[in-house]
Structures are given as C-alpha cells and as structure tokens.
Amino acid sequence: MVNSVEDDLGTSTSLGSQISDEDSVQVETNQLLTGEASVVKSSGKKRKEMKKETRLGISVKKDEDFGNWYSEVCRFGELLEYYEQVKGCYILKPSAMKIWNVIRRFFDGEIEKMDVEEYYFPMFVSRGSLEKEKEHIKGFAPEVAWVTRAGESDLETPIALRPTSETVIYPYLSKWIRGHRDLPLKINQWNNVVRWESSDTTPFVRSREFLWQEGHTAFATKEEAEQEVLDVLNIYSRVYEELLAVPVIKGTKSENEKFAGALETKSIEAFIPSTGRGIQAATSHCLGQNFAKMFDITFEDKKGKRSMVWQNSWGISTRSIGVMVMTHGDDKGVVFPPKVAPVKVVVIQVPIKGAVDDQVLCDACEAVVSTLREAGIRAKADTRDNYSCGWKYADQELKGAPLRIEIGPRDLANDQVRIVRRDTGAKMDVKRGDLIEQVKNLLEKIQRNLYDVAKRKLEECTQKVETWEEFEEALRQKKLILAPWCDEVEVEKDVRKRSGSDETGGGGAKTLCTPLEQPELRQDTLCFASGKPAKKWSYWGRSY
Template structure:
C-alpha cells in the first residue's frame, strides 16, 4: 500500500507540477502544496473525518479520493472532500468555517495569516480538547468519546488540555471537539476570534504545528523527486539560509568548493567527484522545544529525532529503533553475565495467562487488574474463556515451581526471562517511561530460608545500581518502599530511585522484591528439608525494564538532542571528514577510514560518516542529536600535522590529539565523559534535595519541585493523608523510598506530617 501511495504522489507531481530548470524534479503547484504533507500522514496513520481544500485543487482532489488508482481505503474513514475559494464560498462555507465543522479532519490551505489559523492543525488526525481544571474526569470523558468515535479500530485522538477561559481553550474547543453540533455562525458568536490571541499565544500555537521540515517527510519526498512550491525558512539553529528541500546542480569541478550563500550568512559544502553531480541541501535538525521551557514536548521530540523510537498506530505502543535497542542490549549483556555468576538460568514462559491462575493470588491481581489486557475473540468467534496477557509473570510461572520443587535438593531454583509484558495503562502514555508494552527482565527465585532470599534481594539491587550509576551515569538512591508502595502480594520491596530535576519528579528505576511465603502458600510450592520436615519456600522477584532508557534521556539530554554515556552508546565515536577547497579530499577520507580501523581494533565503537551529500555542519548536528559521546574531525590541517580534533558531546570541549597517542587519549576522554555525566547529574540531583521537618516546609518544597527528605512515623494512614492533602494539578506527593543510608535521627524528632514520633528518614515527592 505504501508503494502504490508513493507512486501516486510522484504521479501527481509529474501530471500537475512543473519541471524545475535543469533538474529531473517536479514542483507541486501552489494550489495543492499541502497535498504531499497530507498524503505523507495518510501513509503513516489513518485520518478521521472530512478533508477541506481549495476549489482550485478540485480536480486533483477528486482524482485522489474519488478516482484514485491507489488504495486509500485502509487509511481513511469515509473521506468527504470540501473545496473553497479565497473570498468565495463552496456550499456557503469558506475555509474558516469549514475548519469548524464537527467532522473536519484535515484542512488543505497555506495558512499564511491568522484568518487561516486552522491550517495544519488537523494533519495528525481529529483532536479533542479538555479543560485541565476538571481533572481526570474530563480527560477520561474525552478518552471514552475518542474510543467510541474510532470504535477501537484506529488510534485514539490526541487529548489536549488548556486552562479554562484562555484564548487557546476558546479557540480549540470551538473547532476541535468532534461532538460539537453548533453550526459555524453560532460557534463564531460564542467564541472569540483568533485575532484576539496574543503574540505569545500565537507563537505557541504555531510551534505545535507540523511543518515541512519533518526530517522523515523531507527524506520521503526527496526520494519521490517532488518538492513543495514555495521557499521556506531554514532551521534557525544553523544560520544556514538554504532553501528547504531545494536541489542545486553543481558544475564540473576538480575537487570540493566552499560556497557562501547569497545572504552572506553561514557556509555549506558541496562535494564533486569530477563530474556534474546533484547534491541535496540539508533540512534542519534542531528541536522546536527547549528542555527547561517545555520538558514534555522536548522529550517527545528528542526520542523521535534522536532515532530512539517511532510512534506506532496503537496509542501507548512504540517502535524501538536500533539506536535504542543497542543500549538495551549493552545493559542486557552486563546484567545477564552477572546473574549467571549467581547461578540464575534463563527461560521463557508463554505470554498468555488463564483467568483461573490469574485470580489465584487475590491481592496480587487486584494490584494489576486495571492494567490487564484480555483476548476475547478468535477470528469472528468469542472465546468461551477470555485469556489475559501477562502484566507480570508470578502467576504464570509459580504453578510450575510447585511442580518442579519437591525437596531441598531442588532448591534454590533461580530463573530469569527476558520478555515483553503488557499493561494497558490509559493515562498519559510516554515513550519508555509509561507504555502499554515494554521490554524487561524478570527474575523469579525460590529458597529454603528467608536469609537466602534476603541476601539475594540486596545482591540484585546492587546490580541495578551498577546499571544506573556505572553504565547510564545516573545517580540513584537504594532504599525500601513503604508498606503502601510494596509490590502487591509481596513481603517487602526494595528499589533504586532516580530523580528528574527539570520536572521535580522521582522515578522508580528498578525493584527487587522479597515475596515471602505468600505466593508459595497460594500455589502450594512446598518442599521437604534435610530432616524430612515439610515447609514452604521463600521467594523473590526482581525486574528492570526499558524505562531505564527513558530516564537516561531525561537526565542527560539537552537542547541539541540526546547525550549518551559512552558505556551504553552503540557508537562511542564518529569520525567526520572536513574537506576544504583544493584539499586532498581522498587523503582526508583515507585518514578517516584508518582512524576508525585503529580505534575499532582497540575495542572502541567507532564509525566514519563519509556521506558526500551532506556538509560537515549538518553531520555535526545529526550526530549531536543522536548523542554520540565523541566526535573526531579530520581536515587538511589535521592531515598535515598528523593529528585529529576531538569534540566532546557532553561539554563541547575541543582537543587536538596526535595520532601517535590516539587510542590512549580517546579512551581517556571517553572515561572522563562517563564520569562527568554522572558528576553533573549528581550535582543537579543533590541541589534539589531538601531536608525538612515540618508540614509547612514540605508544602513549600513540593511547590519548588524538590526531592524531599523528611522524618516519618511509618504509618500507612499518614502516608495516605499526605497523598490526599497534596493532590492537585501536578499530582499528589508520595513516599519514594526509605534510604538504606539513614542520616542521624535525633531523639524526639516528630513526623513532618502527623506530629507523632518519627521512626525514619524517608524521601518524598511527586513521581512518574
């Protein structure tokens, strides 16, 4: 289907476009300039509702959607094409009013002024708006409506929340709620015009639009040999005034020519192999949002632009791209080797769980019940008994532990599996952090004594600390969870806790649970000891997941993109040639290849970027976005001096390195980058820690996004009360963990929340 759609787009460019001078590329006519963008989104996901466009593009629209030779039936639900003219009407509805129709999914228009503000808003599909002041109820109602509209056959619309009474709220509510039944003239009477938006609000709205500088769109349309009709601004981050998606024919020249753009701004490079060659200008790679100003949007951008994930057409599910999986594999290799030293063996249990087994441990399943996904049909037939998809594997594995364990010689039984689990969370899915399906390892062990189980709990927790601190360069706190936060059905839970300074939220990094004998009792996992006495085993379970990757992105990423610690980076070093006019280009390329070979032989993960259709500046930005720890630049001067220039991703420091000491110094720099990332992250985390003793101080610190260490009486009712009293727009505060390393607790210290005698110091805060 994608192939035929691509061919259709290309065919439109050939039939209706104009051929560019001295080029085989075709430019779309102005009247249908947004069609490529629309079709690009159709290629990726379904769109719901009507399509609105210029009457000038009527023939093309009819050809596309009514007489299309390529199949759009799987990407569109009953498309209704409506046209308009500037200053005129079609069915008495100009573009401004058409945009407000209840079923409008897409508006095709240039939108160069405020009157055409709706343009581009709908290219991602229908959207809903909800007032954040109504809390979860309003959002839940919107999600329910979205599911009804899509009948669970397509991705649910994105949910937007705005402050009640704001210009954004009035604007979006008047246009985006699918259930809106008022005709356009009534909507206009009830809501203020978009002209009343302030400059700041208008800028904010524009920044959320989908533009032609989407890298994946640019690459797709380049390959089709068609381009949009108008010159557009280049990315401001580069100061390169180049035409987006433009093509330049470079005349025959002996080597490489450095050209200054017409405006006298930045410089860009074109390579020639001694003959006429088509060279693409680069598109901007910069992020639209900054980490400090809009953390959520920044995170969503950086995981996509950094090639960590791609969004899937089922909400809450994501494609993990090789750049992310390689990080997971490095951590997996370390952890797998360490647990095998502890005599843990790998296995694999099925994904599906029968209801009877799932219900066997009541407390456990109650903790997971809202997240369990069920298979209820096979083809067109309803299953007699629904089948659950594992949210975790205790109830999957333990019936067989009962079968395999008979006597003390069968103990300890230590199994681990690397697998996926599904937890159907409906609230705000976030890549890596909160997804409906994710990868993890889960260990399940059984022992004859509690002492053995307790020892292993801490051994595993130490391995999790190593993953975070020594591999991901993220400081964590080891501690014990409160009774309220203990794993459902378990005896006690330990965890490593990280903290995200930008959001002021803690995040549970990994957990190691002592399950006690509760599951052994439920699943009858008994054994006979050396004295012939019957007893129940003591069990543990422990797990960490791909959430680790999300925490790493949140902690280390910056406004240029990802920042990867060298120990987990798939590529620790990238070598980039920097040729100049009249330089020995081939010699520079050969030096890059030789440098990679030398470093690779020394065990450093290195590659050279020898692509000749991108400038060095574009490559710098590309690899900075992907977070490669170290960049090596080789130009004519470096070649002449038998050296290379090294540039660190973490702090931008530049160092010239003699090739004689290349391996030694590169290894040293990678070690320094790893340590510096940890030191900076720890410094930022520690700066957020607030030690306090009173409720008033607690509330103030919570509002300042602090990680709070406070004395606590260790009572569940008090913890529930803290949650209830702090519940608000940003979420309730909760206990994160009681750290193993306890500060001195002076005699007579009172609990910060209840005034009762305190028993321990505990970390508190909002969390993911």
C-alpha cells in the same frame, strides 16, 4: 510532567527542501537547530538540481518544555519511532536495542555468578491462574489486556497477556520443587510484558508494551531470600551508576507503594531535576510465602517436615533508557555515556575547497575508524558529501556520540586529528600515534563527568525538612524531599491528598522510598505530616 505527544509527532517532523548547487550546500549548525536552511552558492559554476532533506533539530528547551523536549530527543536521537497502529506503543530502533543489549550482557554476567538460570515462559495467562492471588491481580487489574477472540470465534475463556509473570511461573514451581535439594531454584527471563496504561503514555517510561528481565527465585529460608533481594538491588544500582552514569537511591517502598502481593519491596529511585519528579528505576521484591501458599509450593526439609518456600521476584526494564536520556540529554539532543553508547566515536571529514581531494579525507576517516575498531572502540565515519560539516556536527550531536573526530587538510598535513567532547564541547588536537590512548582516556573522563554532574544536581535538588510548611515550599521548588515520617499508611494517603494540586497543576506527593542508609533520627523528632513520633526518614516527591 512528561505527557504523551504521540498525536503531535505521529508524522515526520522534517523539513524537506529542494535546493541546488554544484559545489557546496551549507546548512550551519545554528540554522539547523532553528529549522532555517541557507544556501551558499559558488559563482562561475553550473547549477544542477539536488534533493536535500534538512531535518529539524530540537525545537524546545529542556527547562522550558520538558515533555516535548524529551519526545523530540528520543525521536530525533533515533532511539525510537511512534507506532501509529496502537497508541502507547513504540518501535525501538537500533540505538535503543544496542543500549538494552549492553545492559543485558552486564546483568547476565552478574546473575550468572549467583547461579541464576535463563528460562522463557509463554506470554499468555489463564484467568484462573491470574485471579488465584487476589491481592496481586487487584494491583494489576486495570492494566491487564485480554485476548477474547481467535479468528471469527469468541474464546470460551478469555486469556490475559502477562503484565508480569508470577502467576505464569509459580504453578510450575510447585511441580519442580519437591525436596530441599531442589532449592534454591533461580529463574530469569528476558521478555516483553503488556500493561494497558490508561494514563498518558511516555516513551520508555510508561508504555503499553515494554521489554524487561524478570527474576523469580525460591529459597528454603527467609534469610536467604532477604539477602538475594539486596544482592540484586546492588546489581541494579551498578547498572544505573556504572553503565548509565545515573545516581540512584536504594531504599524500601512503603506499605502503600510496595508490589501487590509482596512482603516487602526494595527499589532504586532516580530523580529528574528538570521536572522535580522521582522515577522508580528498578525493583527487588521479597514475596514472602504468600504466593507459595496460593500455588502450593512446598518442599520436604532435611528433617522430613513439609514447609513452604520463600520467594523473590525482581526486574529492570527499558525504562532505564528513558531515565538515562532525561538525566543527560541537553538542548542539542541525546548525550550517551560512553559505556552504553551505540557509537562511541563518530569521524567526520572537513573539506576545504581546492586543498585536498575529498576522497583522500574520506579515506583518512575510514582509516581512523578502522584503527579505533581494532582497539575495541565502537566507531563510525560520517562521510556524507551532501551535507555541510555544520549540519553533520549538529546531526551527530542529536544522536549523542560521546566523541567527534574531525579530519581536515591541516590535520592530514600535521598527522593529527581534532577531537570534540559531546558533554562539554571541549576540543583538542591529538597526534595520530596517540589516538587510541587519548580516546580511551577521554571516554573515561566523559563517563565520570556525566555521573559527577548528575550526582551534583541530585544533591542540589535534595532538601531535608521537618515541618509541613517546609515540605510544601520544597515541593513548590521541585525538590526531592527527605522528611521524618511516622510510617502510617493513612498519613501517606493524606499527604498525597493535601499536596494534590498546586499552581503548576502537579499531582500529589508520595513516598519514593525509605533510604537504606538512614540519617540519625533524634528521639524527639516528629512526623512532618502528622505530628506523631517519627519512625524513619523517607524520601518524598511527585513521581512518574
């Protein structure tokens, strides 16, 4: 399980070294990753002091200490910084924001086709509005943060910071919707929300403030609302599978796991093989008419009859970045899928003493970067001359660029470059004239390979069971479990209680979702937990 390591990583984990040499300071890749720095000194040259900072690489392995591995990858990969003023909050750095903006542009383009309009609502919620829908607030009550003072004065009535915006937006739908011509009304906003997590916080996955989009829509009929729930779910699935290269399962949440106040919740679920835990990746809720009743959202239909609207809400958050890191990251650092990579190609000069002037190599690197950028490929040069090539290779591997291009004297002489893949480490020499075509081809291959590898791991971790004994064994082996279920709330609660402790100290298992694509269910199939007739196949497992 990923646990918060804020206290351990609240200070900079870097190795500051005072080392000197006029000609070369080489910190090899393997030494960087173990935190050991060696200095290679040239003879016959004057020595002078140079300040060097040699940052540590990943100090733990993904399969041995996942929690600390994940925190280090997020930090050293320059995705975030821990915010020391408030525990459970994080500073998102440029790489994370660039990924989030790629997701935002893609998603905005898709929902624009659905005639969804962008709004922005205030983050403050009155107590009366928040508490109007009792079941809804009950689901969020432990996480609601309240503003109780302004300056030196106590507020007469505390104001909540939005944990979600149903109770912020819906009082205004009752004003804006009067007749059937006002429907459908489709709202989306990109904003932050605050949920005061009492459990351990985890970067991107579970934090006290996070970024997301939240859609809120109203329709005249249930059929229209139900169709939109599926349409949005498909877009979320594409965000994960097409952009982030993460395979997901589309399904329906159980009655016990659905969104508080919703009629039904559909979700996409990811699974992290290293921990054996599922993670809710995005949700699309059919709210029914519950909120319409609470906030008096009605309209006059074509026959002049007064009716309540049917509503949906749906959202995806910066949790998606964390899921991507968990899925593709390795013991060297972050691995970015090319479609969302902040930098797709990093170009590094490889100097050889006495062969070619270093400035000539730097100019060649900048020329390659310019060529790539003109072709629409995000690229940058790492021409720092105070680090060895090995150090820079490892540093860029920490940061996850899909491709590394190396340019040395031999490459200049042969009018070529060397390209190294981040996902496999494979190397190839490419003529400058073929560079753009080869880079585009390799980026497509990397995107496809990352998804295929993740899909294969997901399939290998999935186990179909029909008995409690098989379920227990699969849970011990950190599997994603597909089991027949009687679809009873009390049975799910009992499963969670019975599976609540094991030798690893893991929490209880629960339903992750009931897949939309159902395997065949024989008439004589019994629920794995209760022995009653099974009604459906559902995915089970521990989760974040």
